[in-house]
Amino acid sequence: MYGFRFEDVIVDDDAAADDLQAHLADAHGGKARPLCMCTPAGVPMYVAKVGEHYVIKRMPNTGGTHAPDCASYEPPAELSGLGEVKGEAIQENIEDGVTTLRLDFSLSKTGARIAPAPSGEAADTVRTDGAKLTLRGTLHYLWEEAGLNRWYPAMAGTRSWYVVRKFLLQAAAGKVSKGEPLGRSLYVPESYSQDNAAGITQRRIAHMAALAASGKTRKLMIAIGEVKEIAESRYGFKIVAKHLPDFPFMLSEELHLRLQKRFENELALWDSIEDSHLTFISTFGVGPTGIASIETLAVMVVSVNWIPFEHAYDKLMLDALTVQKRRFVKGLRYNLAENKPLACAVLADVLPKPVALYVQPPGIEQEDEDALSKLIGESDIPSWIWRAGEAMPELPLPSHDSASPGSSLHRRVPPRLSAPMLLAQKEGPESAW
Template sequence: MRRFRLADQVIEETAPNLQDLLADAYRRKLRPLCLCQEPCPAMYIAQVGDQYIVKRMPLSGGGHDPSCSSYEPPDELSGLGLLIGGAIQVDSETGMAALKLDFRLAKVGARSAPAAGTVGSDSVVGDSKKLSLRGLLHYLWHEAELTVWTSRWTGKRHWWNIRWHLVEAARQMTVKGGALSEILFVPEPFRSADKAAIEQRRTEALASALPPKNGPRKLMILVGEVKEIGAARSGHKLIVKHMPGFVFLLDESLHRRLQTRFENEMALWGADEASHLIAIATFALTPAGLAVIEEIALMVVAENWVPYESAYEKKLVDVLARTRERSVKGLRYNLPLDRPTATAILQVQPRPVGLYVVHPSADGAYEESLGELIASRPEFDCWIWRTADSEMPTLPVGQDNVPLT
């Protein structure tokens, strides 16, 4: 439980009058101080609808105690470190993140071919100056804190709160000077009893994707759970959960590149019925009201919505799902597969633990880079699973119903 200092008053986040105190502090532009450790990290108050939330200052997560829920592992341990200050520029006063994207949000004429080397929506380009489509999905997932898990949350993470956190995260991001939330579409949970109202809200939300009378067509960004990718009479179609009767069309060329680039994600999704496949795509509506995808990327997540990239990572994520201690899953963003990252961080006392999964294809250069990455964070303990050599080592924590060996 977090405790804050507001001016000369100490408050707990469970205090019954917390919202009144935060509203007053928000109007007075006071910064709360988190009392997790000394010196006390400064925070800020965000207004979300009629609620006030205490949030950590941008790039300050490492200044909190590892046991604090505001703690965040160093960006350098994931692909995020490469992007901060370039593709992602955070205003330290407001907490708003200005994003530079390497994909189009407007279209002139017929759908153009992707730039050379990008393979459509391929995100693994290692570019620090612009954010790929998959990199944007990773950043949204990270900022929505959907990479964070503790077994105390088992059974409490569903699409309605996934959607809420994604939309709220997007409110703190801008693209080309406009709010990302204005062009982001995340389908709301579908209930047959509310079908008419939901479809009306969807029509209103997608209005900006309709073609204008003249000039370039604006694209919107979809984030949704894949139900099916199948053949249409012409090309292929993406069916998203919570959108019955609504399809997104893909032409043959895009579908072929999708199957090639994201073959791994499709196979992982198919191998585990509890996992979810998340799509992020840019799209526009035709004059006839059909949704046509321009670019698309995929990400597979476990039953608890924590992402993973391989069967090895899935095994680790499953064990972490039963762990009482808080864990944070690392994401790759734009980094290529031959660049090491921390697969996850365990927030345990007295020192956090970096968890590293080394894939069988890792070579000497990878091992050298991994050693340098580990040495750069001496304040972390280290756990390494070299998958070519052994079964997964025991984690340095106890898990619910899983005794330590």
């Protein structure tokens, strides 16, 4: 199994937690880097301290050097929108383990300033040069950091809102924006329970207490949740989140109109695909009455397994991969313009090199074909294309080693921050933050 080498000692996840923490603590204070043993030579990692615990993390820009079936493997950034923002909007410091995010939206509001259009619209994406994360880009980043864009067969039936929330909060740990911990500004609703409703409400109020401060400048927070309904209210509209029945997020009629226009495709997919979920990310404030009002908003449609998709052909691709029990990483767009190509997914069960899967919807322009050809030509990994106006070609077969009982598909992944294999573990009692 893939363990970690600490100088002359290899430690795996069968080791006691205290023993592993001792090795991590020594590595954190030493000069020698631990190695992930997914390759014969090992891949350097680094150790960060999060709260009172030490975690082992992938070194920046080394995701492609890990074995494709390793939890630390990351497809080449240029195959998704990550390549545009990595190193500028997302800056990782391996000395202290802190990742600094540059956001293109504000977490404060002065006076009666009118909220900008929902993040992610075409004009916004053109304006953003990769130096800052849009609201949609922030959601995609946290989704990827949480491992929610990764899939392997043993995950079937294990993902719930409890799991999604748990790993989103873990993904936010160690992230800062303008010197402030992102976790303080992030609200993700707890799984609702009638028996625990009072406690859930009290924790929500406590977490949002800073929003109630009076003054010329009001603080805002980021909310991530699943949409239950978008409905009319007495003076506008509201988003009711699942697991949050008694705390709607209000939005103005103007913002609602812009939502309907900008995210028409996402709303149509959610409406037509029964087992899909519609997730939202917003900045919001809380007024003197305790009511939440949305300032900026973006939405993302995800499959029954919480994997994002952009159109029906994307969804068919995900369904085919899931039915065939394949291991893959879904590409996310971040700030990337809608007309820019990206890999739908990368097959991680094909060795020694994974395969990038591309889906071309019917009716695309020649310039789109040229852009895809350029992307494929500049990539070092093999490609597979489905032009959705034609029958789907046979997918590349999984390598024998990646599907055998001795492969990492059948092992527990060593403890590491945001390891997606942990999603398959049994859920325990939930805590708020």
